[in-house]
Amino acid sequence: MDTRVVLMTASALRLAISRMAHEIAEANAAAERLVLLGIQTGGVHLATRLSTELGRLLGHAVPAGQLDVSLHRDDLHQRPAPAIHPTNLPGDLTGASVILTDDVLFSGRTVRAALDAMHDYGRPGRVQLAVLVDRHGHRHLPVQADFVARKLPTRPGQRVDVQWAEDGGDDCVYLNPP
Amino acid sequence: MTWNRRHLLDIESLSTEELLTVLDTARGFKAVGNRAIKTVPALRGKTVINLFVEPSTRTRISFELAAQRLTADVINFSADTSSLKKGETLRDTARNLEAMNADIIIIRHSAAGAPHFLARFLQASVVNAGDGAHEHPTQALLDVFTIREKRGKLDGLKVVIMGDILFSRVARSNIWALRKLGAEVTLCGPPTLVPKVFEKLGCRVTWDVQEALRDADVVNLLRIQHERQRQSMFPGIGEYRAQFGLDRARMRGLKPDVLIMHPGPINRGVEIDADTADGDRSVILEQVTNGLAVRMAVLYLVTGNDPGFVRG
Structure with missing residues (x-):
């Protein structure tokens, strides 16, 4: 039985990403080298979308890459080994202003792993976090997002699922169960 | 996953x-x-x-x-x-x-x-x-990984495993892995070391080197496992080399894009010549x-x- 409810429709998502891009551009007006880094796999499409929007806003390309954090997770030995996805960096991270992106921010553990994984590649000048949905109130670690499309109070047993047009279907964010 | x-x-x-x-x-x-x-x-x-x-x-x-x-x-x-x-x-x-x-x-x-x-x-x-x-599971895994990386797939590829099959754990693991991934496996070597019974594992067994190698996409050479043989299973090293060694002359009869593999340690001048081991078709070090x-x-x-x- 499908019990999920729609949190964000395709048009809401498009407007929210556009707003996030404006906020990122404003907050990083002085940044010398701005790059986007999507956490595998949930943050990859968000990084690409923001890259397109930012390119349009700033008049120059803002490259997007992908970062796999599975080997840096702190729950590796409490669950089946997660699949490893490719890491592709948008150039040297050292000194860059990195916008780390993910679809849902919940416990903060993925972001912790991402910070560790990133430091194997270089020392960014500044790291900021952009997420589509911030499920606040459930953090296990002191991690906060800098750019958020939708902040949402949820119960621990609920799930937020993001569907991207790139993977088939329309853009949509679901809450399951309501 | x-x-x-x-x-x-x-x-x-x-x-x-x-x-x-x-x-x-x-x-x-x-x-x-x-x-x-x-x-x-x-x-x-x-x-x-x-x-x-x-x-x-x-x-x-x-x-x-x-x-x-x-x-x-x-x-x-x-x-x-x-x-x-x-x-x-x-x-x-x-x-x-x-x-x-x-x-x-x-x-x-x-x-x-x-x-x-x-x-x-x-x-x-x-x-x-x-x-x-x-x-020897990880050897077979790295062998099929290497083939897959080079060819994109295993399905339908003709893989020849040549040498001491009888005493080889590498051969057994490779046969299982290759068959499960859809490759066609041919075993070749002296009859004493390549018994027909291996056909039960879904392989072809042949003792004719020329015929085995002709349309091979991959040739995986195995060392003679002297340490596992209780008696000599073939007349001598010279004879083995003449019959089965992959030298320059035999290489000429192979497909131009054949992959030459060996799990190591190689015995240069026995199952493989230096020319072949160090040649451009060899992926032996990539296997490592x-x-x-x-x-x-x-x-x-x-x-x-x-x-x-x-x-x-």
């Missing part, structure tokens, strides 16, 4: 999906080897013991380096400097190692089934690094590089934890 095993004991019991999971995971780990910082913290705080009751250089070093790149602590144990020499049984040795909180025991042993034996009573994960003439990635993948996968884990 299909993997719910605590051990890697053989290829025979793996499903095609499980094989592909190891190969896909290994691809991720190969990229780690190209980074400036080549270690990842996936096995931090874990203890890996190389229990090598039969000598090995390449495999032991490869497993050791794989474990180190995953940030595990590694202990090497070799039979000739151990209490096994003083009469301790394998069971007692293994239980002692486990009492020191080993998380993974990598075992090489001259007796077929030794890893399966350990897996029956150990809480630690057991990885087979070669058991007698039975299996890929072995590291495959072994990292195996150590990573067996330390995952799932209440639904099956033994074996």
Whole structure:
């Protein structure tokens, strides 16, 4: 039985990403080298979308890459080994202003792993976090997002699922169960 | 992603999906080897013991380096400097190692089934690094990884395994892996070392070298396992070389894009000539590089934890 409810429709998502891009551009007006880094796999499409929007806003390309954090997770030995996805960096991270992106921010553990994984590649000048949905109130670690499309109070047993047009279907964010 | 095993004991019991999971995971780990910082913290705080009751250089070093790149602590144990020499049984040795909180025991042993034996009573994960003439799973995994990387797929490829099949655990593991992934396997060598009974594993057996090699996409050469032969199975090294050695003349009869593989150690001038081993069709050293990635993948996968884990 499908019990999920729609949190964000395709048009809401498009407007929210556009707003996030404006906020990122404003907050990083002085940044010398701005790059986007999507956490595998949930943050990859968000990084690409923001890259397109930012390119349009700033008049120059803002490259997007992908970062796999599975080997840096702190729950590796409490669950089946997660699949490893490719890491592709948008150039040297050292000194860059990195916008780390993910679809849902919940416990903060993925972001912790991402910070560790990133430091194997270089020392960014500044790291900021952009997420589509911030499920606040459930953090296990002191991690906060800098750019958020939708902040949402949820119960621990609920799930937020993001569907991207790139993977088939329309853009949509679901809450399951309501 | 299909993997719910605590051990890697053989290829025979793996499903095609499980094989592909190891190969896909290994691809991720190969990229780690190209980074400036080549270690990842996936096995931090874990203890890996190389229990090598039969000598090995390449495999032991490869497993050791794989474990180190995953940030595990590694202990090497070799039979000739151990209490096994003083009469301790394998069971007692293994239980002692486990009492020191080993998380993974990598075992090489001259007796077929030794890893399966350990897996029956150990809480630690057991990885087979070669058991007698039975299996050498990680060698087969790195071989199929190398073929897949070069050709994109295994399905429909013609793979010839040539040499001492009878005493070769590499051959057995390779046959299982190649068949499960859809390759056509031909075995070739002297009749004493390549008995017809191997056809039961879904391979073709031929003693005609020219015919075997003609349309091969991959030729995997095996060393003569002198240490496992109780008597001489063929007249002599010179004769073997003349009949089966892959030299420049035989190479001319092969497809231009054939892959020449060898699990090592190679015996130059016996099963393979220097020209062939060092030639542009040889992927022998790439196999060694890929072995590291495959072994990292195996150590990573067996330390995952799932209440639904099956033994074996």
